[in-house]
Structures are given as C-alpha cells and as structure tokens.
Amino acid sequence: MEGGKAILSISRSPFRPFSPVPQTTIHLRHYSRSPLSAVSPLHTTSSTLPEPLKQIHKAGIVACLRAQNVKTAVEAAHAALAGGVSVLEIVITTPGALEIIKVLCKDYPSxxxxxGTVLNIEDARKLTKAGAQFLMSPCTVMEILHWFxxxxxxxxxxxxxxTEIFSAYNAGAEVVKVYPVSALGGEKYISTLRKPFPTIPMIASQGITTGSVGKYINAGASAVVLSDAIFDKEAMIKEDFDEIKRLAHLVTIEASLARKGNSKL
Structure with a gap:
C-alpha cells in the first residue's frame, strides 16, 4: 500500500511462462514502519506479519522442491513433510506446479x-489464486513486491x-533471500551482513548442505532454503522417498537444535 491506497496498476514483465489471468482480490493489511526498526528479526511474531513468515521463523527451514513430473513431485513432498518439513517451496519450472500446489494445500492445511523462481506479476497472481501462500524470486521483482x-x-x-538488501527492505519487503549465498562466502557473508543490517530478516539460499544449517542460523539467518540437502538428486532419480524423509528429519532436527542453542532466539 502506498499512502493508504492499494497499488492497482502494474507494468508487465517480459517473462510470461503462464498466460495472464484476471486480477485477484487481495485482503490488505495496514502497513507502516520506520526504516531499520529496533525490533529483532528473530522475534518478529507480531500478528501483523503474514502467517508464512511466522512459520518460516519458527521452522528455520524452507524445503525447495523441483521435479521432472507431477507424480514424483507430490510423492517427494509427502516424504519431506513426513520427515518434519513445515514450509515447502515448489520451483515454478516443475511440471504441473499449479496442480501440485492445489493438491498439497488441500491435503496439508497446516x-x-x-x-519459487517467480519472475512476473501475471504468474504471481495465478499462483496465489491456486493457493500459494508465499512467493520467492532469485532477484527483486518490484512489480510483485509492490502488488503484495x-x-x-x-x-x-x-x-x-x-544496496539490494536495503532497497528491497525500504520498498516494503518483510524478509529477503540472500542468493547465491555459498558463492558469496556462505555463513560468513550472512554474519557480515548482520552488522549493518541487524534487524532485516534474511533467508540464506543456494548450496547449503546438511551439517551447515546450524552455522547459517548461528550466523544470523532467520532460515535457510534447502534443495539437494533434502531432495537429493540421486534419491529423486531412484524415487527413494524413504531417503528424502530421512534427510528432511535430519535437517529439521539440526535447525531446531541451532535455534534453541542460539541465545538471540
């Protein structure tokens, strides 16, 4: 919202893997804050925050799923959820992403x-209409940020x-995804960013492995995005869903222990 008015006109991006859809109705909240407020990002449990953000802070993990077909995607999702995952992102390039999100939202209401990898407002509207409760991008798409x-x-x-972190936050982002974090220095980069931006919630994404989840959380990340660490490539090819469940359980425990052991939490 800008000046108490909802933004109703958004220019279109050149990326349009899906056909445009009619405008959806969004229930807006009143939104105001001072830049870099003194509230710790790891204590942002206010009722004004979106429910997905509360769950992300609580879990410390966002499982990122990409698959070659709907059947594998759904079964892999079931396995990860059985292993303890409570926040799941499906990459938009996964075939049948819309159908998958509808099925999962119905089967797992909690x-x-x-x-993930949403790059234009047309897709964003269509995906949220299908049931997506949060959207991620590898960059900052201002049309999407302003709309939601x-x-x-x-x-x-x-x-x-x-500069990108502050610009996104100043434009209204409630949390940012630091990407590609492993190429930028891993958990050390997160720790470095926390010094000038101690109150901006950051999710670390890309190349994070089993065993390093706790390091990122201890460095100041509110959560981490895990792809291969849960949906192991070989396990996905072999459809070894027991292994995916095991990996999901392993990293959820690691995140839980890290958050309990971090005095800032």
Missing part, C-alpha cells in the same frame, strides 16, 4: 506452501549486495 506489499501473501525477493 503447512505453508509457496512457489502489506497483503496476506508473503513475497520474498532475492538480494545479493547491501
């Missing part, structure tokens, strides 16, 4: 489901530099 700002839908823009 889990927060979202779509202050709404019940959580948009998580991708950022890399300090």
């Amino acid at each position: 889990v927060k489901f979202g779509i 700002r202050g709404s019940e839908i959580l948009y998580i823009p991708g950022v890399m530099t300090p």
